[in-house]
Amino acid sequence: MRAKIKLATALLCLPFVFAGCGGGGSSENLSSTSYLTGTVEASKVAGVEVCINGTDTCVKSASDGTFKLPISSLPVTLVLKVGDLPLGTVNASSTAVSVNPLTLAGGNATVAQAVGAVIHAMANDTTGSEEVIDLSNVGSVIVNSATDNGTLVDCIKESLESGENATLEVDGHEVEVAVDNGVPVVKVDNQTVDYTDMFNLYQNMWQIENMLSYMDGRKVKFDDGAICNVKVEPNPDDFVVKLSDCDKSGEYHIRLDEVQKQVVAVNKDGKEYPLSYSSVANAICYYDKEENSTECFSLYSPEVEESLLQELAILMAKANGKEVSFSDSEDNDTCTVVADPFDVTRFMFVNCGNSNNTDDTFERIYEDNGTVYVTDEDGATCKITAVDLEKGEFFYSCENDTGSWINGTAKVDFSNETLSAAALDKFSNVLNLIKMFNGKQITFAETNGTDNWVETCDLIKKDDNVFELTNCSNSTDDGEYFVSFSPDGEVILVNKNDYEDVTYVDSVNATNSYMTYHYLLDDRIEVNGTIIEVTDAMKPIAPEVSLEDVERFLESHNGTPIYFLENATSVENCTLTYNGTGIQLSNCTNPDDDYNATLSYNDTGVFLTESNGTVDKIIGVTDNALCIDSPDDGIICFTDYDPLNNSTLDASELEGKYYVGYTSTNGDGVLSPEYCFELKDGEILYPTINGIEVLGNYVIDGNKIEVENQTSDVDIIVLDTKLDDAYVALEQTDNDTNMYLYKAISSEEDCIAINAMNP
DSSP states (O other): OOSSOOOOOOOOOOOOOOTTOOOOSOOEEOOTTOEEEEEEBTTEEESOEEEETTSSOEEEOOTTSEEEEEOSEESEEEEEEETTEEEEEEEEOSSEEEEOHHHHTTTOHHHHHHHHHHHHHHTTOSSSOOSEEEOTTOOOEEEESSOOSSOHHHHHHHHHHHTOOEEEEETTEEEEEEEETTEEEEEETTEEOOOHHHHHHHHHHHHHHHHHHHHTTSEEEETTSOEEEEEEEEETTEEEEEEESSTTOEEEEEEEETTTTEEEEEOTTOOEEEEEEOTTSSEEEEEETTTTEEEEEEEOOTTSOOOHHHHHHHHHHTTTTEEEEEEESSOEEEEEEEEOTTOTTEEEEESOSSGGGOOSSOEEEEEETTEEEEEOTTOOEEEEEEEETTTTEEEEEEEOTTSOEEEEEEEEEEEEEOSOHHHHHHHHHHHHHHHHHTTEEEEEEEEOSSOEEEEEEEEEEEETTEEEEESOSSGGGOEEEEEEEOTTSOEEEEETTEEEEEEEEEEEOTTSSEEEEEEEOTTOOEEEEEEEEOOGGGSOBOOOOOHHHHHHHHHHTTTSEEEEEEETTEEEEEEEEEOSSEEEEESOSSGGGOEEEEEEEETTEEEEEETTSOEEEEEEEOSSEEEEEETTTEEEEEESSOTTTSOOOOGGGGBTSEEEEEEESSSSSOEEEEEEEEEETTEEEEEETTEEEEEEEEEEETTEEEEEOSSOEEEEEEEEEEETTEEEEEEEOSSOEEEEEEEEESOHHHHHHHHHHOO
8 A cells, every 4th residue: 555545444443342241240030931041142043041040940942043032030140052052151231132152152253153153063964054944853963172071161161262173073073163274164074164164144133232232221312413322132043123303214134134134224114224234333334225325423422532443444434435545745646435345444546546555355443552553455554534424534654655744635525425335235246146156166167259169267265356267178368357436437357367357246146146247358359257166966967877776677678578768759769679788679660779788997987889989978877768868869769568559647747846957078988968858838948147038838748848939849758767866858949959868956046057058
């Protein structure tokens, strides 16, 4: 950073306080019918036993994580157990309590993250993102660590402090807690549990709720001068904040939006306000999308003046997307400030007049011994010396390259909105996409209008707006990229090794599962593409077949008629002969289809080697069929029934589901996804990023599906045989005939992604 202040859009909040926790104080006697209600969270956690310490009064958390426990006095100590393992204890001083990894860990975020990951590991959730964790059926839990007799929290804390691994045996599964450079790593059966993003989201929710609880019964002041009374009703399943005696009076429900990965306040009209918090000062901020403005409120004490940090952060919270002008003895410049949507103490400057002042990554604002600083990725630091909220100005002092201190002034121009609310929202969604794709394989599906191509890479998140692509199909695309804004306010991806390599973001879908984009080649040809996470449904499949099953089929069908489809109207009939080492198809209706092959197998599968040397891999076998993948003819299925005239299958079984069509390209038994479709209400539907296309109308006749569209008719013959829960089907158009495996999937997002890969 040059001798110029680069200031964070810091959204101020309260110092961290645990509401409803902590010992000491007097005891409160309650009526005999009083209950303590609460939730167990790390996601919603079901099946956890919650007991009052020293008593037999226990209940189990329900499917939504809630519990209700009869009590006679407060405070009480709650003991939580999974199977025969005590998780930890929580002190409850009110009749509503939220039990989560942070409260169990006494506010230690490192221990809390490991506790949450272990809870997910107990349910074999390696994604760390399941909405409900059901531990109802967990029985035996054996702990092997330096702390064998304490709670799970004690075990994890000791492991992290000592650097020694701890292991738990949970109903035959091994859960391991290790430490990597001070960061907890949790594995179940040697698979890492990725709980970081979910923990950060829940941590944000818990801390905001706790800070709001700290404001309960007090006054807060908004940055426009409004002073309101605060009343908090911390119900476990509906956290309510009521503001009164001001123009902002109303009731707000604090909720977790797991799709957009944010905490929101919802008013009586259903309008949502995303909330932000920072532990560096005592304020909470909310964002009004309609007004494209940020408002903050903090605990109000008339006798205490607002701190410099609080004034600065309130000013800059409202500057997101606005222009800031800098003036000092070395340079004058204007930039646009962009806040990090996931860390309110960080920011970027983009589209500066002097390009040297434009950031690739976020800078950070912090306070040390009463002085407010801003520092960038290179370690350059500036001091904030004064803030004038009324004028929208702040003053700074930065050390330049020669060691001299340069003083300057910066002024926010609130009338100059250089980035729209829609662009800022898209930017936030792209950053969320990076979080979701971190550590995963992604696919870039691209087209220039004539040619289509697909590339896969592994994505590693380096910073909130920086990611690295590795192991790309095209190794020249390996490298680091950052998310920023173009001069005309569009969200862009920039190659850090080539600043002219710019990709424009067109859209990010509502659930952040894919992104569309475009860029220009050197010859000015536009390329349109989609970034999608590679899921199991999108990967090639390679059905496994045992030699014993193949031999059983051949022995039981030796000397019997066998059939296979040549097209949608013609079936071939042959006699199968098996001599223990090879097969022969003879007396075929078409003599050209006579077939001789030797049976063989190795650790990669079972094969039939034809007399001409062609090797066909067997991809499936059932009681009445054997299917091969031939490099000459693709998939062929030999059946002991005539699929055109003797089928018992009702093809209507395929209706109302998404099906991926997998087919072969080279005869190696690896089948790739070609497209995804749905049969519904007489229409064959093709989900795409731009909406659902209707490919045609269909009618079902037994195992035959007849599709009629504008350009050609399609006949689909579905065999009675299913391989690995996939239907075998012949598909014939006007100019092509192929065999496919139709495998059902449950996700429309995966269906859209598969079609995007094969435009």
